[in-house]
Amino acid sequence: MGITQLNRRTLVQGVAVGAVGIHALAATNSLAQSDTTVKIGVSEDGYRTDERANVGFYPLNTGIFESLVHLGEDYQIKPLLAESWEFVEPNTWRITLRQDVSFHDGTAFNAEAVKYTMDRIASNGGGSMGLGADSCVIVDDFTVEITSSRPNRRLMQQIGHPNNSILPVGLNPAESRIGTGPFKEVEYVAGDHFTVETNAEYWGDDKPEIAGITFNFYPDPTARMLALQAGDVDMITDVSRPAAGQVEQMGATLLRSPVGGYEAFYIQIHGEEPYHLGADPAVREAISLAIDRNVIVQNAWQGNAEPGHTMIPPAILGDSVSIVAEPTYDLEKAKSLLEEAGWTGDDIRAKDGTALTLTIINGYGTAADHGTVPEILQAQLREAGIDLQIVQTPDTATYEQRLSLGEGDLWLEAGSQNDGNPGFLPGLLFASPEEGGDPESTMYGRAFAPGAAFDEQIEITNNAVDMAEVQEAAALGMNLLINEEHIVVPLCGFFRMVGASEKITEFSLHPSGVNQRWTSLRVKG
Amino acid sequence: MGSFILRRVMLLVPIWIGISLLAFLLTNLTPGDPARLALQRELGHQPDTAQVEEARERMGLNDPLPIQYLRWLGHAATGDLGTSYRNGQPVLEALTNRFPTTLKLAALGLAISVTIALPLGALAAVFRGRVVDHFSRIFALVGASMPSFWVAYLLILAFAVNLRLLPVAGSSTWKHIVLPAVTLGIAGSASLMRVVRSEMLENLGQDYVRTARAKGLANSYVISRHAFRNALIPVTTILGMRFAGMLGGTVIVETIFAWPGIGKLIIDAIFDRDYPIIQGFVIFMGTVTLLINLTVDIGYGLIDPRVRPAKS
Numbered sequence: 001m002g003i004t005q006l007n008r009r010t011l012v013q014g015v016a017v018g019a020v021g022i023h024a025l026a027a028t029n030s031l032a033q034s035d036t037t038v039k040i041g042v043s044e045d046g047y048r049t050d051e052r053a054n055v056g057f058y059p060l061n062t063g064i065f066e067s068l069v070h071l072g073e074d075y076q077i078k079p080l081l082a083e084s085w086e087f088v089e090p091n092t093w094r095i096t097l098r099q100d101v102s103f104h105d106g107t108a109f110n111a112e113a114v115k116y117t118m119d120r121i122a123s124n125g126g127g128s129m130g131l132g133a134d135s136c137v138i139v140d141d142f143t144v145e146i147t148s149s150r151p152n153r154r155l156m157q158q159i160g161h162p163n164n165s166i167l168p169v170g171l172n173p174a175e176s177r178i179g180t181g182p183f184k185e186v187e188y189v190a191g192d193h194f195t196v197e198t199n200a201e202y203w204g205d206d207k208p209e210i211a212g213i214t215f216n217f218y219p220d221p222t223a224r225m226l227a228l229q230a231g232d233v234d235m236i237t238d239v240s241r242p243a244a245g246q247v248e249q250m251g252a253t254l255l256r257s258p259v260g261g262y263e264a265f266y267i268q269i270h271g272e273e274p275y276h277l278g279a280d281p282a283v284r285e286a287i288s289l290a291i292d293r294n295v296i297v298q299n300a301w302q303g304n305a306e307p308g309h310t311m312i313p314p315a316i317l318g319d320s321v322s323i324v325a326e327p328t329y330d331l332e333k334a335k336s337l338l339e340e341a342g343w344t345g346d347d348i349r350a351k352d353g354t355a356l357t358l359t360i361i362n363g364y365g366t367a368a369d370h371g372t373v374p375e376i377l378q379a380q381l382r383e384a385g386i387d388l389q390i391v392q393t394p395d396t397a398t399y400e401q402r403l404s405l406g407e408g409d410l411w412l413e414a415g416s417q418n419d420g421n422p423g424f425l426p427g428l429l430f431a432s433p434e435e436g437g438d439p440e441s442t443m444y445g446r447a448f449a450p451g452a453a454f455d456e457q458i459e460i461t462n463n464a465v466d467m468a469e470v471q472e473a474a475a476l477g478m479n480l481l482i483n484e485e486h487i488v489v490p491l492c493g494f495f496r497m498v499g500a501s502e503k504i505t506e507f508s509l510h511p512s513g514v515n516q517r518w519t520s521l522r523v524k525g
Numbered sequence: 526m527g528s529f530i531l532r533r534v535m536l537l538v539p540i541w542i543g544i545s546l547l548a549f550l551l552t553n554l555t556p557g558d559p560a561r562l563a564l565q566r567e568l569g570h571q572p573d574t575a576q577v578e579e580a581r582e583r584m585g586l587n588d589p590l591p592i593q594y595l596r597w598l599g600h601a602a603t604g605d606l607g608t609s610y611r612n613g614q615p616v617l618e619a620l621t622n623r624f625p626t627t628l629k630l631a632a633l634g635l636a637i638s639v640t641i642a643l644p645l646g647a648l649a650a651v652f653r654g655r656v657v658d659h660f661s662r663i664f665a666l667v668g669a670s671m672p673s674f675w676v677a678y679l680l681i682l683a684f685a686v687n688l689r690l691l692p693v694a695g696s697s698t699w700k701h702i703v704l705p706a707v708t709l710g711i712a713g714s715a716s717l718m719r720v721v722r723s724e725m726l727e728n729l730g731q732d733y734v735r736t737a738r739a740k741g742l743a744n745s746y747v748i749s750r751h752a753f754r755n756a757l758i759p760v761t762t763i764l765g766m767r768f769a770g771m772l773g774g775t776v777i778v779e780t781i782f783a784w785p786g787i788g789k790l791i792i793d794a795i796f797d798r799d800y801p802i803i804q805g806f807v808i809f810m811g812t813v814t815l816l817i818n819l820t821v822d823i824g825y826g827l828i829d830p831r832v833r834p835a836k837s
Contacts, residue, residue: 046566050613054567125579128568163568191785192696218694219789220781222678227693230686395796396565397557428571442574 036211036523038504041224041236045191045217052124053174056185057162060215062196063208063518064104065165065179068095068114069156071515073258073508075316076467077160077420081109081180085156087465088145093155097142101203103168104178111138116169118146128419129158153465157420162514182208182519191217206519213518228252228499234523235504237513239497241304242371247499254499259306259313260511261416261494263373265360266429267487268447271406277358278409282341283386284486287358287410288327289334290384291377296491300371304497308490310478311415313511316422318468323475325483327490334384349385356386361408363393364400369414373491377410404443411447414494418512422474423461430481430488431458450485533819540815541808545601548807549594552800559798560584563610566797584610597804606808607801611794616805619790624772624809626696627779627786630705631771635764637710638717643760645714646721647753650729661718668715677708677781694783705782709775713767720763724756731755758829765821769814773806 047055056064068082085095101109118136121127126135132149139145148155158164168178177185182204183196197212216233218224224236225243229250239247239254247254267278267287277283293307309326310317317324338356343349349356358381362374378388391408393399402408417425432455433445449455457477464470481488498509506522560580564572572580581587585596600607606616649661671679684704685693695701728734729752737747776788787806794802 046612048567048612050608052567052613058567125576125583128576130575189697192783216695216783218783220694220783223681223694223781223783226678226681226686230681230689230693232685232693395557397555397562397796397798400558400561401556425571428573434574444571 036209036525037214038210038212038235038521038523039214039216039233041218041227041233042215043217043221043224043238044219045194047190049174049190051172051174053172054163055173055188056177056179056194057165057173058514060194061162061514061516062177062185062194062213062215063181063183064177064185064196065162065167065173066181067160067162067165068097069160070517071160071418071420071512073315073510075313075417075420075422075511076318077157080160081114081166087153091151091153092145092147094139094143094145097144098203099142101180102201103180104184104199104201105168107168107178109166109168109180110141111144112169113166114144116171117164117166118144120167121164127158127163128161128424129155129164151463153463154421154424154461154470157424160515161419182206182517183213186212193217204519206517208519208521210521210523213521225250225499228501231501233501235498235500235507237496237498239499241301241494241497244304244497245302247497252499252501253504254497255507255509256304257496257509257511258315259493259495261414261496262308262311262313262490263305263370263412263414263492263494264308264311264488264490265377265410265412266444266448267489268406268409268411269450269485269487270447271409275359275406275409277354277356280341281486282337283343283356286334286337286343286384287381287386288482288486288489289330289337290381290386291327291489291491292329292380293327293491294329295380296373296376300373300376301492305492305494308493309482310493311481311488311490312417312422312425312474312478314493315511316417316420316471317475317478318471320468320471320475323472324479327482331383338385343385345385347385348387357389358386358409359389359391359407360410360412361391361393361399361402362412363398363402364396364411364413366395367392370412374412377412400443403447406447416494416512418514421461422471423458423477426454426474426477426481427458427461430477431455448487450480450487454480454485530819530823533822537812537815541811542598544811545598545804545808546594548804549597552798552803553590553593555798557798558586559610559800560586562797563799566611597801601805601808606805609794609799609802611797611799611802616801619802620787620805620809623785623787623790626784627772627775627788630702630709630775630779630784630786631768633702633706634709634713634771634775635768637706638713638767639764641710641714642717642721646718647725647748647756649718649722650725651748653726658722661722665715665719668711668718671712673708673712674777674781676711677704677778680704680708681781694781696784701782701784705775705778705784708778708782709771713771717760717763717767721756721760724759725752728752728755754828758825761821761824761828765817765824769810769817772813773810 042060046059056062066080068080069077070080072078081098081101083096083098085093088094097111103109115136115138118131122131122133122135126132130148130150130152135147137145171178182199182202184199186195186197188194193214193216195214198208218227221240225246227233228236244254267284268275269279271278297303297305297307310324314321338349342351343356360374362370374390378390381388393402403411429444430448431445432449432451433442454477457473460473461470482490496509496511496513503523505524508520510516561572561577564576564580585593608615609619645661649658652658681693684691691700691703734747734752737751775786776792779786779789791806
């Protein structure tokens with residue numbers, strides 16, 4: 001009897017159960033398709049939970065909180081909780097607030113909330129705005145004045161950073177998340193997921209048209225991709241450039257943002273032997289001319305980048321972007337420049353017995369972030385008779401330690417812009433260092449600062465009120481770095497990429513991840 | 526046995542101090558400014574000089590190293606391992622929150638390893654040169670050759686992407702632990718199985734086994750009660766070491782499967798130069814490893830009466 005019959009019966013029962021299971025699964029999938037909750041695979045849960053807690057607004061902006069202004073996709077600030085603002089000499093910004101906004105718990109948004117938030121920022125060191133304990137003053141229920149503890153005319157560009165999102169009076173974001181945003185918190189499980197639902201009472205015009213979002217954390221980019229393929233999530237963020245093609249191969253849609261990040265290398269001009277060759281302007285110009293950006297875009301990034309000609313996103317410079325000339329690729333000119341400067345030789349060039357050997361340091365953010373770019377640069381510079389040695393540092397900290405010691409010629413970096421201040425990054429990296437300043441804090445200036453002409457432009461970006469003037473100065477400064485002094489060699493402009501399943505019908509991807517607005521998500525059904 | 530355990534526990538104190546000093550010095554000698562890195566993470570861009578200085582002062586990094594060490598040791602003695610530079614969480618809380626998650630994964634991974642390795646290794650020895658031996662050899666070769674991340678992706682492709690039976694990654698349901706535990710189990714079982722096989726072969730050729738057979742004991746009894754039990758002695762040591770390794774070093778598996786365990790915590794801390802977390806982790810894992818070794822030593826006594834401490 002029995003074993004064969006039993007097995008047969010078990011098999012039949014198993015198939016029946018399986019069929020029911022598959023049917024149920026299909027029904028569940030069909031339900032999931034009609035559900036307007038979106039599951040998004042994001043890279044990591046990096047929230048703080050102490051007195052500086054930023055849960056819900058940075059680094060993953062869940063749409064619970066909002067700041068006074070919003071950084072648009074064109075990198076220009078737009079009113080959000082602030083209706084208007086004006087500069088009051090010598091150093092104050094008077095901000096008029098919206099009067100029709102309330103927090104998720106029904107509390108009215110007003111000047112008290114802004115003061116509470118700004119005071120909290122001040123008690124945590126003042127942030128990039130440089131706020132002090134008395135910086136924020138309430139003028140009336142819907143007007144505040146903010147005065148930085150240092151001269152700061154870029155405060156409105158900085159205040160839009162999600163880290164400066166407005167909290168209701170007394171709220172500690174480590175304990176609860178109540179904002180004015182288009183989404184309300186449902187559940188946060190550290191390291192696993194963050195779920196938000198649509199705020200039906202949202203004050204803004206761009207009300208969400210979905211039920212909510214669950215952000216699932218997947219630190220590994222391949223697992224994130226597989227989660228999209230498996231249908232565990234409807235969309236994934238931070239698709240890696242080399243793997244972007246796989247998103248479309250698996251039948252999903254690859255969405256691209258405008259350029260918001262960059263890859264460039266900087267040439268040290270103040271180095272000591274043996275890292276002193278970048279001080280020769282001919283060497284720097286030849287390096288710039290010998291780089292074919294299109295090859296890097298195609299070979300290292302499979303077309304998922306743009307040839308770069310600015311360091312920060314071009315959009316942030318507005319109309320002044322045309323001031324920054326596009327670097328050209330001209331290998332013959334690079335060779336003749338080196339010849340004229342006395343760098344001669346059939347293979348690796350030399351001058352006065354010194355070989356033209358340079359060292360590139362790769363490790364910012366991580367060496368892996370740059371893929372095969374160092375090797376491509378090595379091959380291209382070799383064509384011009386320049387020998388390039390590649391040093392990979394294991395992480396950013398080691399890279400910076402090396403930079404503070406000046407041990408390298410070329411420094412390969414990638415970065416992104418998260419606020420609307422066009423002078424911030426160039427000023428931070430290339431302004432002349434303070435006399436007697438801490439070597440580590442002034443390491444960029446010590447290695448790369450071109451001097452007074454550049455510093456003048458940065459002064460304007462810091463002190464002008466008119467944004468057109470700020471943009472022009474930033475563009476002039478950048479042009480000096482890139483096309484006159486050849487200290488910065490921009491390689492690529494990076495755009496963000498997300499992979500979306502067919503459930504997602506519409507989404508506007510912001511070039512800066514932390515400034516993403518999720519209200520543009522549209523889904524089937 | 527009681528005094529043996531007490532002696533071993535007392536030995537932990539100087540070892541703890543040694544470990545703490547080593548952890549503190551090595552961490553502080555590593556290049557990189559934790560204040561700058563913490564600010565970069567918080568701001569999303571390079572901080573300026575004033576911000577870095579304020580953060581260094583707040584973190585106590587401007588004090589001389591001996592002062593920093595003694596302050597840290599004083600607090601550690603009272604159970605306060607400091608707070609994370611990265612997210613402000615108390616270190617002990619971060620470790621104890623994450624440790625059970627890793628413990629669960631490591632225990633299940635080890636159980637899977639043992640379930641595969643012990644019977645397969647023993648059978649391969651008993652049926653030396655037969656099909657099961659060849660199979661075990663191929664399994665060991667493949668298992669030891671494939672890095673754990675590769676096994677992880679293959680399992681995800683099979684069970685999550687194609688069959689859709691299990692989730693790709695996460696930690697919120699019981700289903701989430703299956704793939705990472707199997708990944709760890711497969712990785713651990715290959716070499717363990719070869720150890721079991723070789724130990725079994727060695728014991729099966731010993732005189733005491735021949736004597737037992739000559740006395741007329743059943744072959745299955747001789748194998749299970751004599752040869753296998755003796756083969757377990759070195760295996761126990763390896764299991765103890767492997768378990769300690771799994772508790773501290775499952776970072777790749779934890780990262781791929783988004784498993785919020787202690788391995789991922791420490792790797793993030795190393796990249797961010799989060800000294801309090803690194804130092805706390807070293808102390809914590811040092812203690813766990815010592816306790817596992819102690820357990821293994823006690824386990825020896827249970828398996829092998831020859832190594833039990835003599836009764837006074």
